[in-house]
Amino acid sequence: MARVVEASAVARRCVADITAERAKCSFPQHEVTAVLDGGEDKTQQRRKIEELFLSDPEFLDAVRPEYLSHEDRYANELRKACHMIGKFNNDEEIQQLVGQMEGIRTLMGSGLGVALTKDGNPLALHFVMFLPAIMGQGTVEQQGEWMGRAWTGEIIGTYAQTELGHGTFLRGLETTATYDPASQEFVLHSPTITATKWWPGGLGKTASHAVVMAQLYTQGQCHGPHPFIVQLRHQDTHCSLPGESHAGEIGPRLGMNTNDNGFLRFTHHRIPRTHLLMKHSQVLEDGTYIKPHNNKLAYGTMVFVRVAICFDAYRQLQRAVTIATRYSAVRRQSELVPGQPEPQILEYQTQQYKLLPLIATVFGIHFSARSVWDTYNEVTGSMQEGNLDRLPELHALSCGLKALSSSDAAGGVETCRLACGGHGYLASSNLPRIYTTTTAAITYEGENTVLWLQVARYLIKSYREACKGHTLRQSVSYLTPQPASSSASPSNLSNHALVKAFRRAVSHLVAEAAARLQKGCDAGMIFEHAWNSCSVQLARCAQVHTRYFTCEKFLSGVERAEVSEATRGVLTRLCRLYLVFHITNNQGDFLRSGALSPQDMSALEGELAALLAALRPDAVPLVDAFDIHDRILDSTLGCWDGNVYHRMVEEAEKSPLNQKDVPDAYHKYLRPLMKANL
Template sequence: MSTAARWCVGSLAQERSNCRFNKEEITNFFDGGADKTEARRQLEEIVLSDPAFEDPIPPEYLSHEQMYENELRKSIHLLHIFNTDERLAKIAPNGIKGMMYFYDRGLSTAIHKDGNPMSIHFAMFLPAIMGQGNPEQQKEWLDLATAGSIIGTYAQTELGHGTYLRGLETTATYDPVTEEFVINSPTITATKWWPGGLGKTSSYTVVVALLYTEGRCHGPHLFMVQVRDTNTHQSLPGVTLGDIGPRFGFKSNDNGFLRFNQFRIPRGNMFMKHAQVLKDGTYVKPLSSKLSYGSMTYVRVGICFGSTRGLMVAVTIATRYAAVRHQSELVADDPEVKIMEYQTQQFKILPQIATVFAQWFAAHAVRQTYATVQDEIDQGNLNLLPELHAVSCGLKALSSSDSLRGIDILRLGCGGHGFSDSTNLPRIYCTTAAACTYEGENTVLWLQVARYLIKCFRESQRGGRLQKSVSYLEYKQIPAKHDLSNQGLLSAFKCSLQLLVLRAAEQLQRRCDKGEPYEVARNHCSQNLVNCAQLHMRHYVCDQFVPAVEEFKCTEPVRDVLQRLCRLYLINTVISNHGFFIR
């Protein structure tokens, strides 16, 4: 080991020796328990010791085609061992659940450095089958997809429309004579654009298209569509597709485009867990139109964890760098000190550590809400669906944007070295940047949250009951002062939010009273509405963080650290948004 290496190792060892709590408890927390930590470590040992996952040449020195082929090779091998390796079956459920466990915990980034051509197959294609397919459809497609006999993607975004689902132009028109749907791309802007794995890899795709039966449009619905021949891998007649070219990040992926020319699929290829089209063309409505968006909600929850993992890795890199990097002297003629000793460096690092824990606790809360809602949907109860939609939209927007901002702060905190690919920070930044756009552009998601807040405000004015996350709208008396305890800060949050939402609702109503159409008035108030949504979600995260730390089962030294981080997050959030708290 070189002198420089020994120096770095010694500096890290010195910092680690100062730790006053059991690090394994924190590790278990992020893994979901001691048993999950053990399973992850065994999984890593098997996968990372497999020479098939090694890169003969560092990916950054490869062409796009070489990068794609290399990552596809590893993806196929990963799929193979999860379906055949008995050791993996003992660690995690075999097949689909084992693979989804692997991807859900971000372990794939250890072998896929800059994207994975089959990521959408696991992240969206399989969840769509599981969440939107009826039992017969799951029986038909799930085993094939699990074994890799069919590889799929998810085609929703179009060249002309993304987040605005009602604006999608791809059509699926039912023909009762042949009992088929005719899929068509009527305009150039109807071209499906961006689906990962579509350019070269996938033979199937879940297509989101406007459903037409008996001359009526029933809005966006999901369809299973084969787009390539499973023997030749050539596109089928009536299908035009290809790769869209280089991107800001995910450079190993094959994001693609897709067009249909009067392409026919069987009636049974429409996902029919919630809505149905009968043989004669009769449309059977779902209990709620939002039920078809379940797969998107699931993915948004995953994005919350994924974005936070990106920040977690970045803050680990930056903290280790700050522990080994010596720069300048604090006192003349003294040795140069670790940059971790500088308060300015601590201001860059410590709030990001607190943000990781805050977002992680909040993401778990949303995931639990998702599971609860799924159980209630099965019983015909849709009461929590609007709440789930709002918090999943809001936390996706908050976690991706705050993580991106934090990663860049940390990158800058590593000086010139942070600009080097060798730190992995540029790749982490690019990957997280994409999360601010896919599965709902963040500004649009903020407006979705704001729509929910205005609706809840009006419900509170009528004396209706509200869900816990918006219960602050029911405050009758606003305290004049708040102390600086955690509960005092949460109380200040609630009062500030109530006033902010009240003013936005009044502004909106005044414009409507003057004759402006509601959507026009809403656009004129949109920045204030976004402010409401952002502060609402920051309150939501804080409101989850405080009780979660108190209820978390851990030793007192760990609790002390979590309480300090919680306190830091609350105070930093209030200071960063102080304009909303001063009146």
């Protein structure tokens, strides 16, 4: 009885702590929720979709996935994934709420999707990559042949590009597709072990078809990687097609182990000529190759996927920082003042320093990703009219933001886990799963270091054009050389002045890198070796440039938001924290360039502490404004009511080892050891 009373008292204290935090709120939370959702109508739509799916008992797990065998985990998530798609396709209410593409984005994303299929969705790449590839690269006739069957689930696809020996470097792909005019077929072949397709989700045991990227050979010439639709399994039995292709699962990964990541090898596998996706390039019956009007047309699909990764990254960070912030409001530890009651750990400045900048980061990624998404839609419209002028800029923006958001999110999730102490290591906290899911984005769809160097290439090219007097695109217009008088340290430290300081710092870094690159070339190095010799510096240019872009879009997003002054006030403080945090953590870039003075830095360091204190009362209200359902958080530490310890013990009791007092393993192994010398 004493234990029950004690537990009840602890629960009341935790609930009281979290309730007191919510009473401190200084802004209308629904306005922040609407900003992140894209409007109050979108918030209501999202909540309704969540209600329709989360109320369905088919999506409940009888036991935690961690307690299942590998095969049972896959079967359980596949069951839910198939039910999810069936429900989406057949429920008229859901169809009326959202269109097909928006609905799929919701179900496959890092919001509702992670609550329905916790350990990875085996059907994800079917919708996220296979269908968009056909839509973006197939002719009207090919779309008519494949899209309907794919939408209904008659066929299940994946996207097979990455190989055992090559990932981001597409030109290095080894899988070949050689055209045979006599039979009007392409012959797909994996000439080496490193040509094995490796990593595609759903490829192991789920997909019946794949869009395969392979080097196209015709009339004795290689025309580079092209997409082909390839059937992998028998339509009725799902058995592998005999002899010509071999697919399987690649084995356990750090996370997402029910994504069914697989491998694929071809042995002179034949497919019809018409299975080459021919929207941009074609092979005629006699083997004549018709090249695309512009090789940059393929950028569109990559940009779409990379922007989607940015949105997923900030949603994963939302979940992690919500868990850590709520837990920090109910966890009491140590003595801030000797003899006084243990304070909430959120009272410690060090804890605020870990978490509050991450709350700000959520908004920084949101506003910048929304900006790139809008630019993507504008450029896509221009592409339909044959105007590809802005594609290089869009490509650079999407590369940089994908790299920045995924690295910020992965690092931020790990910071949240550590901020929860030892309890953050528990699977029931959900922080380990969020981390293993988020960190994967650093390497898929373009490894981040490679993406930084692609951004750097665009920056150096733009800088050289500016030096020749050419007009630059808006995102890099700051690289145009400025008169010396405009380079002085700002007379004030307003938000706009700090964004301008970022511009100055990046411009200085790019100019230095360009000079070093040219010096290497002048010394007799070929360009590629000169580039490699300063690639660390070049990657740094790209990182600071993308951080500047994020700061600029954060500030403009807050200024344009249609919200009350109270909400604008808290968003402005978050933006200010984001600026000051990243400037004070990278002082060398600003001091060397003269963008800010040592006195400026001292002032900003002092302001950082004041910003943490000012935002502290709104910490829990801000993460509450993310409006994340407890089922989506799936965390004993981050639950809405703050009853952390009760939930932790409840989850521990569910362990299969706790279902009997003495495990069978005792009798088999431990007892013989303990009794051996008796």
